Amino acid sequence: MRGTHAKQVLEFLGSQKLATVMMTFLLILTFLGTLEQAEHGLYQVQKMYFESWGLVHFFDLSFMQIPLPLPGGLLCMIIFTLNLLVGGILRLQINKRNYGIFIIHVGIAVMMSAGLVKLVASEDGFLRLWESQVSSEYISHHEWEVAVFETGQSQVEEHRIAQDRWQAGARVIIDPTPGLPFELEISGALDNCSALPIGPNWNPSSPAIGGWGLLEQPRAAENEQNLPGLVIEMKPKDSSDDRSQKALLWGGQNYPWTFTVADRSFAVALRKVRHSMPFSIRLDNFEKVDHPGIATAKEYRSDVTQRTGQDDRRVRIEMNDPLRDKGLILFQSSWGPQNAAPGDELFSVFSVVRNPSDHWPLYSCIVIAIGMLITFVKKFLSYSKRQAEKMKEVAR
């Protein structure tokens, strides 16, 4: 009896009907998510429609909103992948008629795994360099952190507090970090805000410090434009002389908050997360070449020196030709300043990605193409054979 139920569950899980339903949900989600991007931007839509377990989409009519509950993209993709593994690979009885379909399903499974590995294990960010500048770390596109370090030291040791510990406005006391003579209390974190001086017409809802406050702003459609802010309080751990100090930290400020405690100076900054690279990059030369007579870039390229320990390697990074080494990939992605006049010095911007499944999509593409070719060519040959016979009959 139990075996029958398990079989039924497996049958259902591997059925073509379930595949059809899941793909229909994915189609609806993709369609609605694409339309929503015009209003809410890519990042928000990606989180809400494609990386969620469930959501409610609102059809906005002029006189009312109609809600439509939907399974999220993540849930659909998990069920779809299970369906693919069960129905398309494990339970498929391979014979000479359907081995092409089996190959296709294996290819799709490889591609889905590539997506999963990317989602779980990849990091990405950017690296901006002026000519002659060197860097061995890149900056995250979306993630923020509070970084604490002691100033005036030859070796800077940073203590980092990741965004998920302080975001969503909760009051958080960061555990005393070994070696630091204070603890930090973070409160009133805002996802997107402006730092403004307090005036007669404006009083912030969050605490005002030094005549300044944080004004909450609606989330921008492009996540890179959101500038978080928070209130931070330094509480000395063991000092009768030192008193607590408070400050506002805002993502748009270019300098850290500094304070002295136990005769040591510290700085705290709210900034995008920095990732270390196993090598450093020095920009030797950046060149942007326009099409003649117009302001459209024909190509832009960076000549860099990659320094790994003792070795220096000169590499050219350009569009469609990145630098790949030690699990990292550096792509030529942009340049600036965008309003630079001809002859002005330009900086080069690289996208930096760590993706263990970097080449998997290519392998999956080859596998899927082979499977499809086998399946459809066989179908076509049998169709053309039938048609030829039919024509012969008509001719007779």
Place this chain on the structure above:
Amino acid sequence: MKLRISILIPLLLLHPALACGQTEPDVEIAPAVDLAVGMTSESPLTERAPWSSETLDAIAHWPLQHGGRVKPFDTYAGFTMLKINGKRILRVGDEKLGPVAWALDCMIYPEIARGYECIQVTNAQVLTNVGIDVSDRKRSSRWSFEELLPFLDQIFRSAGQITETKESSNWELVERQTVQLAQNIRSLEELFHVFDSARHTFPLDTIPELRAIYGESQGRTGFSSIIMGVDGLEQLATRESILQLPPERQTEVVNALQELQTHLLQQIQIARMGIAWFAPEPPEDAPEEGQDVLPVVWGRADTIVEDALLKKPVALRAEALQQMEAMVAAREISRDAFHSQAAMVLDSLTALASHHGQYSTIAMEVSFYKMDYFYRALICFLLAFVIACIGWLRPASILPTRATWGLNLLGITLLVTGVTLRCIIQGRPPVTTLYETILFITGCCVISALFIERYDRRKIALTMAALLGSFGCFLSMRYELKEAVTAGDTMPSLVAVLDTNFWLSTHVTSVTLGYSAGLLAAAIAHVWLIGKLFGIRKNDKDFYRSITRMVYGTICFGLFFSVVGTILGGIWANYSWGRFWGWDPKENGALLICLAELIILHARMSGLVREHGLHILAVINGMIVAFSWWGVNLLGVGLHSYGFTDGILRLLMLFFSIEAGVVLISLIHRGFQKHLYRRGSSGSAAST
């Protein structure tokens, strides 16, 4: 310190663009220059002798650099005319002017061309807003520059206000058209002034010292006359030379040089808005191996003067300029003299371009536009469709089928030839812009339909080939007009990331093949749905089964290319930007097609849908293809916003409405039929 440096060089430095290299002028909404300048004719001409075809042919082949690439004058004139006039032909009296003749008139006889009614204004409100009375004009009539002249200030002021106060994405239709009108007038003005410097008389005989350099002849015109005596001018303009003159002469010489400087400055300013005809002088040294080769930047007439003043080599360019100026002067002599000068200019410009290897495709491009392959293909497909319809009325006759085959094959040959020539001219794969997707998808639809017909022979796919070929060619011609307005060309220079032939020829080609298969399947599915709706060949089950097989097979074909193309796109993105999938609208569009086609196949295999459902889903898939092809570009977000789709929305909504109507009516009809069938069954059961 030489006076040449103290007077003439500062003259150049007044204009930073000269020091910073050339860029084509941005769209500025202001009158170009004083229109009185350059209109030197004392008694304005009202007519001119017709141009000979040899002259037009020679000038059509003149190379120039525009929009980042080297192209023939024929292409430049064609798109300028299309942008301003809305079509490539203008009737003036009894004469029909093509693009080169029209542009030549504008350049050589501006006083006559100002009266040509060649400015299209599609919305009368644009004109009434600036106070022009349109009551006695037809909607389709064009306006002459002369007619709009009294209102130019208002037109440019309105356009300027719009561009300054609003983002272009927020412009209302009438605002967009106002800006468009201002830009068109500006383009026309630029043509009127192309040869101003050639007509301009420089004051080279005002003092004995200048006469000693340039001779006694009166009325020397054009930059080349200045270039000819540039060494003598340099000698005269040195501080030492001036100081050596008797004191009473010094002031007169300086004044004469300053007057010359004023004239030169004015003409350089005008020439800077002209056409970049002149490739640089041949390079002295070949580039070293491994050295980056920079793009060759062509110059206008002003750059030759500036280079001559800066002692750079100008010999070949100066000769070409001198011939060009002689050609302009020859309008007063004879058509033969004009032609021989035009031919000499062609030789000189060709030689200059050839030194940089940039003339090889000019003749091919001229012949490409002359042949008008896509228009001829449209005629063939239209005829094929009409004959195919006649064939349906006379099923026993074999002649219409053969004629339809012949015309379809001729049409597709023309289309493929045109696309191939475009590939050779541009040196890149067939699909790089939205315009090119139309041509490629049309070609693929027609070839696929003919391929299906080869096996099926029921004339369904044959008729579809003609219908889709006609529609595609018509759409390409309409969209060409949009490209003329926005890009001034259908072969624009590509942004850096697209400049890769490998990915363009694999990913883009595969995805567009997928589009074409999806559209073809949807088109054939209509035959099934409409046939069932109207009860055509009601009892011929084989006919309907055959259509189903066609649709199913085409969807399989489309799925292959859609899936492979979409994954290849992801791989390209991964290798260019470091991410395989970014949920960009265009990527999502491709995914939608893959999902829709996978749903169709799985739903059919699992028995969720039968024949009717398959065709309904195929039509919906066609709508998804249209959304992916055009619709996502309307969202204005993402990395793939390469297509100008303004004004497409209405057409797209019309398409969606019609298709939704087809689906809905078909579903209602199907439901009604089922209801009748059930009633019939229960009635017969009751009577039994």
